Amino acid sequence: MSNIDLRTVSIKPLRQTFDHIARRFGDKPASRYQEGTYDLQATHNFHYRPTWDPDREIFDPSRTKLVMKDWYALKDPRQYYYGTYTMARARQQDTAESNFDFVETRGLAEVLPEDVKQTALDVLLPLRHVAWGGNTNNAFICAYGYGTAITQPCIYQSMDQLGIAQYLTRIGLLLADPEALQTAKQAWLDDPMWQPLRRYVEDTFVLQDWFELFVAQNLVLDGYLFPLVYDTIVDDDLSSRGGTAIAMLTQFMSEWFGETAKWSDAQIKVAAAESPENKALLAQWINHWRARALEAVAPIAKRALGDRADGALDDLVQQFATRVGKTGVTL
Amino acid sequence: MDMQVAKKKLGLKERYALMTRDLGWDTTYQPMNKVFPQAEYEGIKIHDWSKWEDPFRLTMDAYWKYQAEKEKKLYAIIDAYAQNNGHLNVTDARYINAIKLFLNGISPLEYMAHRGFAGVGRQFPGVGTRVACLMQSLDEIRHSQTQIHAMSNYNKYYNGFHDYTTMIQRVWYLSVPRSFFDDAITAGPFEFMIAIGFSFEYVLTNLLFVPFVSGAAYNGDMGTMTFGFSAQSDEARHMTLGLECIKFMLEQDPANVPIVQRWIDKWAWRGYRVLTLVGMMMDYMLPKRVMSWKEAWEIYFEENGGALFNDLARYGIRPPKFLDQIAFDKDHISHQAWGTFYNYAAACNFHSWTPTDDEMDWLSAKYPNSFDKYYRPRLEHWREEAKKGNRFYNKTLPMLCQTCQIPMIFTEPGDPTKICYRESDYKGTKYHFCSDGCKDIFDHEPEKYIQSWLPVHQIYQGNCFNPGVDPTAPGFDALGAVLDYYNMAVGRDNLDFEGSEDQKNFEAWRGMATKNI
Numbered sequence: 001m002s003n004i005d006l007r008t009v010s011i012k013p014l015r016q017t018f019d020h021i022a023r024r025f026g027d028k029p030a031s032r033y034q035e036g037t038y039d040l041q042a043t044h045n046f047h048y049r050p051t052w053d054p055d056r057e058i059f060d061p062s063r064t065k066l067v068m069k070d071w072y073a074l075k076d077p078r079q080y081y082y083g084t085y086t087m088a089r090a091r092q093q094d095t096a097e098s099n100f101d102f103v104e105t106r107g108l109a110e111v112l113p114e115d116v117k118q119t120a121l122d123v124l125l126p127l128r129h130v131a132w133g134g135n136t137n138n139a140f141i142c143a144y145g146y147g148t149a150i151t152q153p154c155i156y157q158s159m160d161q162l163g164i165a166q167y168l169t170r171i172g173l174l175l176a177d178p179e180a181l182q183t184a185k186q187a188w189l190d191d192p193m194w195q196p197l198r199r200y201v202e203d204t205f206v207l208q209d210w211f212e213l214f215v216a217q218n219l220v221l222d223g224y225l226f227p228l229v230y231d232t233i234v235d236d237d238l239s240s241r242g243g244t245a246i247a248m249l250t251q252f253m254s255e256w257f258g259e260t261a262k263w264s265d266a267q268i269k270v271a272a273a274e275s276p277e278n279k280a281l282l283a284q285w286i287n288h289w290r291a292r293a294l295e296a297v298a299p300i301a302k303r304a305l306g307d308r309a310d311g312a313l314d315d316l317v318q319q320f321a322t323r324v325g326k327t328g329v330t331l
Numbered sequence: 332m333d334m335q336v337a338k339k340k341l342g343l344k345e346r347y348a349l350m351t352r353d354l355g356w357d358t359t360y361q362p363m364n365k366v367f368p369q370a371e372y373e374g375i376k377i378h379d380w381s382k383w384e385d386p387f388r389l390t391m392d393a394y395w396k397y398q399a400e401k402e403k404k405l406y407a408i409i410d411a412y413a414q415n416n417g418h419l420n421v422t423d424a425r426y427i428n429a430i431k432l433f434l435n436g437i438s439p440l441e442y443m444a445h446r447g448f449a450g451v452g453r454q455f456p457g458v459g460t461r462v463a464c465l466m467q468s469l470d471e472i473r474h475s476q477t478q479i480h481a482m483s484n485y486n487k488y489y490n491g492f493h494d495y496t497t498m499i500q501r502v503w504y505l506s507v508p509r510s511f512f513d514d515a516i517t518a519g520p521f522e523f524m525i526a527i528g529f530s531f532e533y534v535l536t537n538l539l540f541v542p543f544v545s546g547a548a549y550n551g552d553m554g555t556m557t558f559g560f561s562a563q564s565d566e567a568r569h570m571t572l573g574l575e576c577i578k579f580m581l582e583q584d585p586a587n588v589p590i591v592q593r594w595i596d597k598w599a600w601r602g603y604r605v606l607t608l609v610g611m612m613m614d615y616m617l618p619k620r621v622m623s624w625k626e627a628w629e630i631y632f633e634e635n636g637g638a639l640f641n642d643l644a645r646y647g648i649r650p651p652k653f654l655d656q657i658a659f660d661k662d663h664i665s666h667q668a669w670g671t672f673y674n675y676a677a678a679c680n681f682h683s684w685t686p687t688d689d690e691m692d693w694l695s696a697k698y699p700n701s702f703d704k705y706y707r708p709r710l711e712h713w714r715e716e717a718k719k720g721n722r723f724y725n726k727t728l729p730m731l732c733q734t735c736q737i738p739m740i741f742t743e744p745g746d747p748t749k750i751c752y753r754e755s756d757y758k759g760t761k762y763h764f765c766s767d768g769c770k771d772i773f774d775h776e777p778e779k780y781i782q783s784w785l786p787v788h789q790i791y792q793g794n795c796f797n798p799g800v801d802p803t804a805p806g807f808d809a810l811g812a813v814l815d816y817y818n819m820a821v822g823r824d825n826l827d828f829e830g831s832e833d834q835k836n837f838e839a840w841r842g843m844a845t846k847n848i
Contacts, residue, residue: 042500052368083473083477131354144450155468155472199360
């Protein structure tokens, strides 16, 4: 077969992209991420002060103590805009759907060892509420943060956390019933095991500095919780005790954390590299919140891992410190 | 034991409740009023958030799946349209000015809607409400991006699109749509929902999207048409959210009714004023017309809106104020607006022109009460002058309305020959308005509207020149300096369509596409 040269009329464009993109990258073909992200947020000549924050402009860099010369340095290494974001999540959703289907149609929930199943219910179901907290906090950052580069992924992160809360709800319904969800909610509200974590989440709800909130939620809390729950407890411990089915149901969460942690790290790295002041501020925030995160997740480790909990928590602390070390922040 | 106990099947509503509102809880380590600090200051009383009826039941897994399918199709069409130089299939190059207006004036508002809905999605204490609002926030960034991506290709070949993120913050007429959204987002969460969720997305949305999307379809613009159609199922969700929101507020406490009524009055008028730009686009900028502004107003507001307000009457809500005046003005505003843009074509990032004879006849037929009597003679005069080489460009700066920020171009209720002026004194300063509607809004919230960043005032105060420009230098060209600040490419973005680079290029390129030259 010969090659057919399909021809279209060739006309010379006047310009390759919008001026605000060309000012940053030169007048050359721009990506959809670039055109869908850079400089979309207004920066000047605002008309009115917010009635809910009259000392500041609608979008105002002073809503965090962190200082950046160019807030668009905080770009998303995944280059997500809405289209690529939804397509990526739809693919993961497809896998999750097959996994749920596989577990359900083969009756794998019914053959789980009772203690494995109970541990899964006790540990996973209250996390619905933690995920809802993650949704709340990322909505805050999206609304009051500065620059589309970082606020855009936060609406994705917010809705991902809602999705996670919904997968956890489905796990409860698949392994047990609506009453199990209510038992877990009661535990979330009253059981001493959950109170340090609930206090952590509620304290983040009243943080006013959105970048501190980013640190407390996306870097520290997720950074402690996801490796502990989904790697150590589910993938390692429960799987080794006949709970592989659980690991199938939480595959979305493990993969999601692997992906989003790269994004969070990139934000911290860029913000830290900006100035010694930023670096010190980040260290202060991380130190404060990681101490609290450890305290918050320790009872979960004890419940699931018993006397192996201390070792697991030591690993977790080490792992997190290594991760932060790579961002250039010295703790 | 082998026997499996059949699980009780959950109803859709129950299941959705577990997936959403059951996720929330009343905080105790931090007081609820600190977690939701914006919930009460507007005076809206909500006694029971659990009474909220979910306007749609979409979980995230289904959302990702549907939306990803839509995106795949949409971007395939956008790519094909760009690759095939689809822009050369539009009726004529004048059409492209309609979508310049869209990208410069509307797409930035989609972005603001994204941020605004993220805010209310954070602030409402009710989980069901928040989930619906956050989903809309996510949809709105979709709309801003799909519009930018669809129009990105036009920007490569035509002028006026090239710096829309700067222009929305600086150019005189763009302060009209921008201040509209700044107004909504600086209000509290409940007012935001009446302003955007209800008034704009429910009552007025058809007056915005139907003209643009049908206009695109009528004029061969497949790219724009496709993002419009693709947004429709999102818009349907947004409309149900807006309606549920107002009903919920009205049902929760009778004391909410007068507050909501005032917001309806305000936002119907604010929205109506912004839609002047759309009316002008429909009547003057689409080479192939869809319907007149007047017809659109009659169908989408008077008929559909009328039914809606009949439905809301049981809560004690009446239709918005000043509808009599709007009914009279529907014969006039699009003509008055186009006359203004024709005047100020030197300071504008899209082209204007006088209609052809056919188009004038269409306008006569659509506006039998007004066009021939008031507007045709003026257009014919301008056309004659232009033929003689005296294309009229107004070089003075107009007085602006303190509220809607449109130049004072509208006429007295009942008298289309007399410009309408209203004023209010506040703390020793006089403020000017284009109408009773705008004065009414100001008088209720003067502290807000005295802040307006009025482009003309700002020019006179010297705030619209680039850094380093010296307005005291001999021979200082103020208009030129302002256009520099706007980043307007003089002679390319602005002036009459006749003789423009767009016109010449389109003709040449279409020739290459359709003839053997």
